[in-house]
Amino acid sequence: MSKFGKKKKGLPAVNTAALPDIVFMLLFFFMVTTTMRETDLLIEPPKLPNASEVKKLEHKSLVSTIYVGKVKPEDRAKYGAGDKIQLNDKLANVSDVANFIYGEQEKHNPEEIPYMTTSIKSDVRCGVGTIHDIREELREINALKISYSTRKGDLTANLK
Amino acid sequence: MARKELPEINAGSMADIAFLLLIFFLVTTTMDVDSGISRKLSEKPPENFDPPVVKMKNIFEININRNDQLLVEDEEMEIKDIKQATIDFLDNGGGIGKIVDNIPGTKCDYCNGERSDSSSDHPNKAIISVQSDRGTSYGMYITVQNELLAAYTELRNRYAKTHIKGKYAGMSYEELLLLDDKDNDQLKAVIKKIKNAYPQIISDAEPTK
Known part of the structure; x- marks a missing residue:
């Protein structure tokens, strides 16, 4: 039984x-493909609709994002279960949209303002009513370029 | 003078540092998409502005109710049929186009439609009006918008392939858009010509309550 007693010969260390x-x-790879997270979502991360006719948003700095969706389940008691709008890091009302856009416009040169786009990131289950309210508010202040954020994909997934 | 050899720097913890950076980037960044359906909202009309009178036959009316059912020109329709119906409407070419730059409108000589009297006169007069309910799901709304855009893209592709001569002959509209040549005036003019042939006129009516 001397085999057991034999001193095990160590493997050479792997070259690291x-x-x-x-x-x-x-x-x-990650630095190139990802973008910085800018806002902490207070609403549930919206499940974006799919579409086939999508266009890439160019100049990222000229995009202001409005999130629409339901609040997280643990906050439902506080904020209610309806569709909510999130601007920057706060839940807001439709009437705050104008101020939010003015705030975004102030960060840019006046000649860039006509090229600024408002991207609406809304959950597929939201109602069109909220979206329409936002749209009216944007028309009111002449921020006319909008983009409904979508993914490229199968359309039937929108209707579940 | 003999130089004293420098000791080699220990690079054993290099991997740890790199991992640390990697994890930092994994946590603080997202891979979210930045693409979407772009639309230009119509400007707010000035006060006491009389909207121009538009013939009913030049309006393609789409209603979406709160159960996500479609009513197109007073007929129930499935989502899969809406693209073809839109193409038929836009491409009808039953009359005279509108006046552009003081040049009187002409007949649509590139339309392939039925030229029926009860549908649109000319693509530049054809208006698509989408009315939804406040309770219509956003997913359904986007699906309809997407189908409408797909109809325009198909018509523009066809126009580009058949009516553009010269350097860009035989290319579809989508291919022309992909040519990333922002400062090329010739390309810009071609794209503008195609857009003017089938201008996108989609209006969102006040949703029903």
């Missing part, structure tokens, strides 16, 4: 010299 290279590669 290339590990930093691999990790850096991953790091650069």
Whole structure:
């Protein structure tokens, strides 16, 4: 039974010299493909509708985003279960949209303002009523370029 | 003078540092899409503005009720049929187009429609009006908008393929848009011509309560 007593010969250590290279590669991949998270969502992350005729939004800095959706289940008691609008980091009313857009416009040069786009990120289950209210508010202040944020994909998924 | 050899820097923790950075980026960034259906809202009309009179036959009326059912020109319709119905309406070409730059309107010589008297006169006169209910789901609304845009794209593609001569002959409208050549005036003019042939006139009516 001397076999058991034999001292086990250690395997040579795996060479990890290339590990930093691999990790850096991953790091650069994520740095290039992702964008910074700008707002913490107070509403449930909206399930965006699918569409086939999508257009890419160009100049990201000229886009102001309005989120529409229901609040998270734990906050329902506080805010109610209806459709809510989120501007920056706060839940807001339709009447706050104008101020929000003015605030966004102030950050840019006056000549850039006509190119500013408002992106509406709304959940598929929301009602059109809220969207219409926002649209009217935007017309009121002459912020006419809008984009309904969608993913490219199968249309039948919108109707569930 | 003999130089003292520098000791090699230990790079063993390089991987840890890189991992730390990687995890930081994973947490703080998102991969969200930034694409969507772009629309230009109509300007708010000035006070006591008389809306121009539009013939009923030039309006394509779409109603969506709160149960997400469609009523197109007073007939119930399935979502899959709406694209073809829109194309038929836009491409009808039954009359004379509207006056552009003081040039009197002409007949639509590129339309392939039935030229029926009860449908639109000319693509530049054809208006699509979408009326939804406040309770209509956003998903349904976007689906309808998407179908309408798909109808316009199909007509524009056809026009581009058959009526554009010269350098860009034989290309569809979508292919022309993908040519990323922002400063090319010739391309811009071609795209503008196609857009003017089938201008997008979609209006959102006040939703029903």
